[in-house]
Amino acid sequence: MKKKSIFGAIGLSIAASVLVASCGSSNSGGGPAGAPKKGGTVHILTLGEQIAHLDPQRNYTGTDMAFAVSTMHRTLTSYKYAGGDEGSEITADLATDTGTVTNEGKTWAFTLAGGGTFEDGSPITCADVAYGVSRTFATDIITDGPSYAMSYIDVADYPGPYKATADQQAAFDKAVNCVDQTVTFNLKVPVADFNYTTTLTAFSPVPKALDTGENYDMKPVSSGPYKIESYEIGKSLVLVRNDKWDQASDPLRHAYADSIVYEFGLDASVIDERMIKDAGDDQFAVSEGIQPENLQTIFEDDAFKNRRVDYLDPFVTYTNVNVKSVPCLDVRKAVYLALDRDALRKAGGGPYTGDYADGFIKPALAADYAKSKMLEGLNEDGTPNVEAAKAAMEAAKTSCPEVAQHAADGLVYPYPDTPVWAKAIAIWIESQAKAGITIKGEAVEASKYWPTVMAPDAVYDLARGGWAPDWLNASTVIPELFATSGGFNLTHNDADPDYAEFQTAVDAAKVNLDRAAQGKQWQELNQFVVDRLWALPGTFVKAQSIWGSKVGNAYQWGPYGSFNFGELSINS
Amino acid sequence: MLLFIIRRLFFAIVLLIAVSVFTYFLFALLPTDPAALSCGIHCKPETIAANRIRLGYDKSIFEQYWLFLKGIFVGRDYGIGTAAFTCPAPSLGYSFNQHACVTSLIGETFPVTAYLSIGAFILWMMIGIGVGAIAALNKGKWQDRLATAFASVGVSLPTFYFGLLALFSIVIWFQILPFPSYESPLDNFPAFITAMILPWLVLAIISAASYTRLTRNGMLEAMNEDFVRLGVAKGLRLRVILRRYVMRQALIPIVTIAGLDFAGLLGGAIITESVFSLPGMGRMSIRAVVDSDLPVLVGTTMIAAVFIVLANVIVDIAYGFLDPRVRVS
Numbered sequence: 001m002k003k004k005s006i007f008g009a010i011g012l013s014i015a016a017s018v019l020v021a022s023c024g025s026s027n028s029g030g031g032p033a034g035a036p037k038k039g040g041t042v043h044i045l046t047l048g049e050q051i052a053h054l055d056p057q058r059n060y061t062g063t064d065m066a067f068a069v070s071t072m073h074r075t076l077t078s079y080k081y082a083g084g085d086e087g088s089e090i091t092a093d094l095a096t097d098t099g100t101v102t103n104e105g106k107t108w109a110f111t112l113a114g115g116g117t118f119e120d121g122s123p124i125t126c127a128d129v130a131y132g133v134s135r136t137f138a139t140d141i142i143t144d145g146p147s148y149a150m151s152y153i154d155v156a157d158y159p160g161p162y163k164a165t166a167d168q169q170a171a172f173d174k175a176v177n178c179v180d181q182t183v184t185f186n187l188k189v190p191v192a193d194f195n196y197t198t199t200l201t202a203f204s205p206v207p208k209a210l211d212t213g214e215n216y217d218m219k220p221v222s223s224g225p226y227k228i229e230s231y232e233i234g235k236s237l238v239l240v241r242n243d244k245w246d247q248a249s250d251p252l253r254h255a256y257a258d259s260i261v262y263e264f265g266l267d268a269s270v271i272d273e274r275m276i277k278d279a280g281d282d283q284f285a286v287s288e289g290i291q292p293e294n295l296q297t298i299f300e301d302d303a304f305k306n307r308r309v310d311y312l313d314p315f316v317t318y319t320n321v322n323v324k325s326v327p328c329l330d331v332r333k334a335v336y337l338a339l340d341r342d343a344l345r346k347a348g349g350g351p352y353t354g355d356y357a358d359g360f361i362k363p364a365l366a367a368d369y370a371k372s373k374m375l376e377g378l379n380e381d382g383t384p385n386v387e388a389a390k391a392a393m394e395a396a397k398t399s400c401p402e403v404a405q406h407a408a409d410g411l412v413y414p415y416p417d418t419p420v421w422a423k424a425i426a427i428w429i430e431s432q433a434k435a436g437i438t439i440k441g442e443a444v445e446a447s448k449y450w451p452t453v454m455a456p457d458a459v460y461d462l463a464r465g466g467w468a469p470d471w472l473n474a475s476t477v478i479p480e481l482f483a484t485s486g487g488f489n490l491t492h493n494d495a496d497p498d499y500a501e502f503q504t505a506v507d508a509a510k511v512n513l514d515r516a517a518q519g520k521q522w523q524e525l526n527q528f529v530v531d532r533l534w535a536l537p538g539t540f541v542k543a544q545s546i547w548g549s550k551v552g553n554a555y556q557w558g559p560y561g562s563f564n565f566g567e568l569s570i571n572s
Numbered sequence: 573m574l575l576f577i578i579r580r581l582f583f584a585i586v587l588l589i590a591v592s593v594f595t596y597f598l599f600a601l602l603p604t605d606p607a608a609l610s611c612g613i614h615c616k617p618e619t620i621a622a623n624r625i626r627l628g629y630d631k632s633i634f635e636q637y638w639l640f641l642k643g644i645f646v647g648r649d650y651g652i653g654t655a656a657f658t659c660p661a662p663s664l665g666y667s668f669n670q671h672a673c674v675t676s677l678i679g680e681t682f683p684v685t686a687y688l689s690i691g692a693f694i695l696w697m698m699i700g701i702g703v704g705a706i707a708a709l710n711k712g713k714w715q716d717r718l719a720t721a722f723a724s725v726g727v728s729l730p731t732f733y734f735g736l737l738a739l740f741s742i743v744i745w746f747q748i749l750p751f752p753s754y755e756s757p758l759d760n761f762p763a764f765i766t767a768m769i770l771p772w773l774v775l776a777i778i779s780a781a782s783y784t785r786l787t788r789n790g791m792l793e794a795m796n797e798d799f800v801r802l803g804v805a806k807g808l809r810l811r812v813i814l815r816r817y818v819m820r821q822a823l824i825p826i827v828t829i830a831g832l833d834f835a836g837l838l839g840g841a842i843i844t845e846s847v848f849s850l851p852g853m854g855r856m857s858i859r860a861v862v863d864s865d866l867p868v869l870v871g872t873t874m875i876a877a878v879f880i881v882l883a884n885v886i887v888d889i890a891y892g893f894l895d896p897r898v899r900v901s
Contacts, residue, residue: 049859050670138655139619139622140622140625140626140652141626141651141652141655143619143622143623143626161654162651162652162653162654162655163652163653163654211655212655212657213651213654213655213656213657214650214651214655214657214668214671215657215671217671218671218672232680232851233670233671233672233851234681234851234855234856234859235754235849235851236753263753263849264849265846265849265851265855266849267736267846267847267849269736270736270739270740270744270847270849273740273744274744274751277744277745279744279747280747280750280751281750281751282751445603445604445605446604447604447605447606447608447864448603448604448605448608450608451605451608451617451620454617455617
């Protein structure tokens with residue numbers, strides 16, 4: 001899942017942090033007690049100038065997905081509309097159930113429950129779902145969305161519906177097959193959790209006749225309880241009730257508010273001040289995030305206790321170690337032990353940035369999470385253990401002298417050329433020096449950072465990383481980050497003799513249709529990586545939010561780390 | 573005069589072409605990669621390559637510029653196959669960030685900037701010239717000292733600070749006005765006034781300060797001129813002397829600066845628009861810089877240049893009316 005302001009977010013939270021109890025409780029939020037009522041207008045205050053993408057096939061940011069799914073774009077499957085652990089459970093949306101898998105995980109079928117309509121009153125059909133999915137293949141127009149459909153669906157050289165030849169379209173129609181109201185996905189490989197993949201709006205229906213390609217982003221056709229009344233980038237997005245939506249056909253959404261107004265382009269300090277003051281229409285508002293300078297005001301004053309939340313969002317930060325250039329566990333241990341995570345936390349903004357990560361799978365992935373056993377000697381308070389680091393370096397001089405010398409000469413660490421990262425790299429250099437390790441920081445222009453480190457011939461020993469699962473299954477974490485086939489493996493861990501064992505275990509977990517057993521496999525694989533330090537866990541990132549005193553049902557929706565916007569209510 | 577205007581307009585066109593060339597080539601020198609900006613962590617080489625093609629940055633900078641120029645006269649096609657669409661002439665390109673033709677975006681944002689600029693301009697001229705005149709006519713008295721203090725404070729107040737202070741105090745803390753939410757005057761005039769009054773005042777007070785100084789100094793200087801003393805000696809009434817001789821003389825430098833200031837504002841009152849969340853051209857151009865949105869950047873730069881050039885022409889013409897010596901020469 002993409003995250004807004006990713007450089008800033010990771011930068012802030014590269015510093016691991018200990019949850020300070022006085023900061024406020026980690027919970028999923030709430031709002032005024034009592035059953036939510038219908039009516040009123042919810043306001044969303046944001047400093048963003050627009051929603052990155054409202055086109056369902058391009059929508060791919062946590063907050064934007066929570067907004068789009070809950071208001072406008074129904075999907076085949078979804079997460080339960082609830083806070084806490086319940087909100088992480090998968091359930092049917094447009095489909096009658098969470099899918100039927102056959103062919104050992106290579107064929108998935110979903111039958112539409114029926115009754116769903118678009119905002120023009122036309123019924124949502126299987127063909128609309130298939131057409132929506134087909135759009136993700138048109139990467140020259142439908143940009144920035146997830147590419148899972150292209151990775152999984154068994155069709156070759158399909159360019160999307162806009163320029164497909166009849167043969168190419170026929171091949172796609174065979175791979176994504178409609179019989180009556182049942183859509184069947186034929187996959188290239190077994191995907192045990194494909195019904196989680198279908199929670200993405202990339203699998204939302206789009207009526208072909210109303211598709212406007214590039215411009216669909218501004219006026220997508222709603223299949224949910226709200227539709228766009230007006231959308232002016234830099235000013236506002238106004239959603240009103242979709243009078244063609246029938247609640248009886250929708251098992252999830254309640255659509256309490258009559259309208260939802262997204263207010264764009266506000267100054268961050270103005271948003272906080274308005275939320276703190278809680279006057280006028282701002283009593284009916286929610287905001288995204290709180291400025292660091294206002295966190296103490298909000299979290300240390302009981303006046304805000306019923307309208308604030310401090311929670312773990314889906315993001316994890318870590319540092320990749322290039323196992324090919326640092327093929328020595330003792331050196332990797334020394335680097336991790338010497339790292340001053342406490343100083344990084346302070347530089348990143350303080351205790352609200354996140355908890356120290358004990359691996360790469362967050363607790364929100366309840367079925368897949370188990371607390372990992374961390375490296376012996378690693379200080380729980382985040383301070384460096386210089387003596388243990390020195391001892392590890394001494395051991396490395398015996399076990400792998402060349403790598404130890406390489407670490408002493410200088411480990412190359414490219415970083416985005418931003419002020420936040422300049423501070424972080426200075427801490428890295430200073431803390432590693434105490435253990436006799438040299439860090440050679442190399443600034444890379446921020447927009448070119450990822451292309452630079454992800455290039456096949458990139459030269460580095462250490463590289464920052466940050467990740468959020470695309471759906472609540474560690475299949476979108478462990479394989480993505482540490483399998484050679486993963487989209488974000490920067491560890492070159494295939495140089496490790498243990499990699500073959502790891503790959504075999506990953507392959508087995510990916511096709512395991514027993515969810516509980518699969519979760520256990522991911523837990524073991526997470527520990528496998530932690531033990532070998534292919535990457536150094538950083539933080540389980542936290543976020544904070546505040547809402548107006550008359551907003552109800554303001555819970556944090558775990559899968560997206562955001563409000564469930566469509567379920568917000570007004571309690572006057 | 574006609575020949576003068578034609579000549580100025582010709583140079584204006586040349587200047588605009590130069591501005592567009594400069595912006596295009598300056599953009600090409602930036603280290604930022606626009607094709608990589610939107611995909612972030614998912615920036616695989618193939619994603620960036622696809623993005624580059626879609627944005628048109630796979631072509632040479634010369635070809636990009638040629639297509640831009642051509643678009644102004646014949647419009648420009650985007651998209652592929654059944655998803656193709658056109659930005660009609662005069663096309664300044666298409667913003668893939670904002671999903672709209674740049675000409676349309678400017679058409680939507682320019683009125684906001686224009687309303688902000690015109691309202692603030694009228695206010696600051698009234699305040700600036702009025703307070704400056706009072707100060708000049710009461711030289712050394714408390715009115716003069718008060719006006720000087722006003723000018724000093726106004727000049728030294730940064731817009732973003734004063735704007736936020738006004739917003740926090742008047743809107744959030746004391747709730748005298750609702751939070752500014754721009755409405756077109758054609759749709760909802762009272763809401764338009766409510767939204768604009770604070771930005772107008774902030775911009776006017778800050779800008780008026782320097783005009784207070786200019787007016788005061790200009791009038792005091794003019795009042796010492798021989799032709800003014802002659803008017804006094806002839807027994808002309810004070811009002812006539814002030815209107816015909818003093819103000820006319822004092823206004824000459826003010827007109828020059830006011831014309832350029834106003835034109836600069838029309839190009840985008842960036843800070844005021846940002847503080848008050850007004851969806852104007854200034855905020856759009858700042859966003860274009862952040863997003864490396866070249867078409868919007870070029871479009872807004874050119875529009876700003878048009879106003880600067882036009883303002884210069886108008887100032888030159890106005891000079892002739894204000895100062896007969898210019899007309900004669």
